[in-house]
Amino acid sequence: EPEVTQTPSHQVTQMGQEVILRCVPISNHLYFYWYRQILGQKVEFLVSFYNNEISEKSEIFDDQFSVERPDGSNFTLKIRSTKLEDSAMYFCASRRTQSTDTQYFGPGTRLTVL
Amino acid sequence: QKEVEQNSGPLSVPEGAIASLNCTYSDRVSQSFFWYRQYSGKSPELIMSIYSNGDKEDGRFTAQLNKASQYVSLLIRDSQPSDSATYLCAVTSAYSGAGSYQLTFGKGTKLSVIP
Numbered sequence: 001e002p003e004v005t006q007t008p009s010h011q012v013t014q015m016g017q018e019v020i021l022r023c024v025p026i027s028n029h030l031y032f033y034w035y036r037q038i039l040g041q042k043v044e045f046l047v048s049f050y051n052n053e054i055s056e057k058s059e060i061f062d063d064q065f066s067v068e069r070p071d072g073s074n075f076t077l078k079i080r081s082t083k084l085e086d087s088a089m090y091f092c093a094s095r096r097t098q099s100t101d102t103q104y105f106g107p108g109t110r111l112t113v114l
Numbered sequence: 115q116k117e118v119e120q121n122s123g124p125l126s127v128p129e130g131a132i133a134s135l136n137c138t139y140s141d142r143v144s145q146s147f148f149w150y151r152q153y154s155g156k157s158p159e160l161i162m163s164i165y166s167n168g169d170k171e172d173g174r175f176t177a178q179l180n181k182a183s184q185y186v187s188l189l190i191r192d193s194q195p196s197d198s199a200t201y202l203c204a205v206t207s208a209y210s211g212a213g214s215y216q217l218t219f220g221k222g223t224k225l226s227v228i229p
Contacts, residue, residue, distance in 0.1 A: 031215075033216060033217075035217075042219045042222065043204075045216040045217065045218065048216050050213065050214070055214040056214035056216060089157075091157050091158070093217075095215070099145065099146065099206065099215045100163070100165060102148075102160050102163065103160075105157040105159070107156070107157050108156075108157045
């Protein structure tokens with residue numbers, strides 16, 4: 001069964017450093033998402049991406065965040081200058097086409113900012 | 115501000131019993147409703163989706179939706195210890211930028227099934 005994959009599974013970085021989180025969505029899916037979950041809190045939407053552009057973003061997704069689909073398979077989230085409060089699990093998800101289609105989540109990347 | 119509210123629990127039920135999980139949402143134009151299961155340290159995994167008022171059954175799981183009351187629930191029959199997890203309620207809005215239909219999650223209800 002196709003699945004969303006994410007790398008790395010765990011990333012440790014120093015405050016102020018740039019990190020890139022990588023995702024490979026399911027191959028015939030057209031909508032891509034990043035969510036984050038701070039430990040003990042709810043899953044929060046960051047950004048959605050369709051047709052090579054951002055379709056919607058939350059208040060969390062400020063200028064230090066960016067997303068890119070550099071080739072036909074990868075979908076990346078870049079955090080330019082990490083802060084302590086960026087420490088969280090970051091989940092990539094993808095959806096095929098219809099609004100009622102399921103969003104499938106990847107296993108997540110645990111980001112720890114020291 | 116779109117809100118999804120869940121009783122955080124923990125909800126403890128004995129093995130074989132029915133577990134009942136509840137969720138309310140604030141956005142009247144919410145369109146689609148989902149229950150995800152999340153084990154500790156893992157990603158959300160879809161259990162059920164429901165789009166219209168009434169009940170929807172899938173094996174041991176039944177989702178119930180009442181749009182007038184802005185309420186959605188999940189019943190788990192014959193609960194098993196392997197059902198012990200956090201159950202996340204999620205909704206999408208009918209008004210979504212460029213077809214985004216991103217999920218708004220509740221904080222989740224932690225379920226413990228006691229053998």
